[in-house]
Amino acid sequence: MCRHLAYLGEPQSIGELLVDPPYGLYRQSWAPREQRYGTVNADGFGIGWYADGDPVPARYRRAGPIWADASFADLARVVRARALLAAVRSATEGCAAGESAAAPYGEGRWLFSHNGALPGWPEKAGPLAALLPPAELLTLEARCDSALVWALVLRRLRAGAEPGEALAGTVAEVAAEADGRLNLLLTDGESIAATAHGDTLYHRSRPGQAVVVASEPSDDGTGWARVPDGSLLLATVGGVTVRPLG
Numbered sequence: 414m415c416r417h418l419a420y421l422g423e424p425q426s427i428g429e430l431l432v433d434p435p436y437g438l439y440r441q442s443w444a445p446r447e448q449r450y451g452t453v454n455a456d457g458f459g460i461g462w463y464a465d466g467d468p469v470p471a472r473y474r475r476a477g478p479i480w481a482d483a484s485f486a487d488l489a490r491v492v493r494a495r496a497l498l499a500a501v502r503s504a505t506e507g508c509a510a511g512e513s514a515a516a517p518y519g520e521g522r523w524l525f526s527h528n529g530a531l532p533g534w535p536e537k538a539g540p541l542a543a544l545l546p547p548a549e550l551l552t553l554e555a556r557c558d559s560a561l562v563w564a565l566v567l568r569r570l571r572a573g574a575e576p577g578e579a580l581a582g583t584v585a586e587v588a589a590e591a592d593g594r595l596n597l598l599l600t601d602g603e604s605i606a607a608t609a610h611g612d613t614l615y616h617r618s619r620p621g622q623a624v625v626v627a628s629e630p631s632d633d634g635t636g637w638a639r640v641p642d643g644s645l646l647l648a649t650v651g652g653v654t655v656r657p658l659g
Contacts, residue, residue: 415454415500415501415503415516415526415527415528415529415628416438416441416442416445416454416500416501416528416627416628416629417438417498417499417500417501417526417528417598417627417628418430418431418438418497418498418499418500418625418626418627418628418631419496419497419498419499419524419526419598419600419605419607419626419627420494420496420498420623420624420625420626421495421496421600421602421603421604421605421623421624421648421649421650422495422496422619422622422623422624422650423495423622423623424465424493424494425493425494426490426492426493426494427460427462427488427489427490427492427493427494427497427499428486428489430494430497430499430625431460431489432489434631435631435632435633436629436630436631436632436633437631437632438499438500438501438627438631439479441454441501441628441629442454442455442458442478442479442480442501443455443478443480445628445629446629447628447629448503448613448628448629449612449613450503450530450594450612451503453503454478454501454502454503455478455501455503456478456502456503456504456510456514456515457474457475457476457477457501457502457504457511457512457514457515458474458478458479458482458500458501458502458515459472459473459474459475459499459500459515460472460473460474460488460497460498460499460517461473461497461498461499461517461519461524462492462494462496462497462498463494463495463496463497463602464494465495468522468601468602469521470496470498470519470522470524470602472517472519472524473488474513474515474516474517475515476510476511476512476514476515478501479501495602496600496602496603498516498517498524498525498526498598498600499517500515500516500517500526500528500598502514502515502516504557505530505531505534505557505558505559506534507534507535508534508555508556508557508558509555509556509557511555513554513555514554514555514556514557514559514560516559518554518560518563520567522601522602523567523599523600523601524599524601524602525563525566525567525597525598525599526559526597526598527558527559527562527563527595527596527597527598528594528596528597528612528628529593529594529595529596529597529610529611529612530558530593530594531558531561531562531587531591531593532591532592532593533591534557535556535558537590537591538561538591540590540591541561541565541586541587541590541591542561544565544568544586545564545565545568549564549568550564558593562583562587562595562597565583565586565587566583566597569582569583576599576601576604576606576647577645577647579599579606580597580599580606580607580608580645581608581645581658583595584597584608584610584658585658585659588610593611594610594611594612595608595610595611596608596609596610596611596612596613596614596628597610598626603649604647604648604649605624605626605646605647605648605649606645606646606648607626607640607645607646607648608644608645608646608658609640609641609642609643609644609646610642610643610658611642612628613628613629613639614626614627614628614639614640614644614646615627615628615629615630615637615638615639615640616637616638616640616648616653616655617630617636617637617638618636618648618650618652618653619636620650620651620652621650621651622650623650624648624649624650624653626646626648638653640655641655643657643658643659644656644657644658645657645658
């Protein structure tokens with residue numbers, strides 16, 4: 414399992430979003446409060462963010478725990494972003510290690526994260542892999558369940574699907590073959606789409622100013638709303654909508 418977070422709004426530093434909150438994503442790497450599968454997220458981390466005037470996000474990913482990265486403190490202190498997706502990783506058994514397996518995955522303007530696991534990996538992943546052309550299988554970023562799920566989402570986005578449609582369709586497709594935990598998070602820097610399917614998801618927004626979607630609250634302040642399991646969330650700085658996945 415993993416913990417992840419997406420943010421849209423007024424520019425903030427990475428540290429303000431991930432490190433400074435008392436129960437922020439940085440702390441969730443070793444002390445998550447609501448994680449039901451696994452106890453620590455030390456198998457890698459990643460941050461993707463959007464700079465003003467550039468629709469293609471930058472990514473910073475590492476294979477080790479976020480607290481052990483000597484460069485992260487400086488990065489978090491000085492880099493400011495109007496949109497961000499970040500994740501800390503607890504690897505599924507049998508999945509590849511390394512930086513390439515850490516979210517966020519990306520292509521073009523998209524950033525993606527998967528909080529969950531596919532049961533029986535990799536033996537039971539065959540029917541899902543068969544949904545992709547061989548060329549796409551050969552270009553997976555990593556040999557892991559999350560990279561395969563990302564490839565299935567990306568196939569739908571390339572075909573013109575809207576973000577929510579791409580996530581909901583992928584969850585249905587994967588669940589039909591291997592009903593794992595499929596909390597998915599996707600952003601293009603202007604909107605956020607997310608699913609709650611087997612694990613916790615929350616959002617907090619200040620309409621017209623900012624919105625955060627996260628695996629768990631980063632503080633005990635007001636405004637956090639839990640997303641019911643089996644839901645699709647769509648968000649912009651203008652507001653949040655939640656509806657059933659089916």
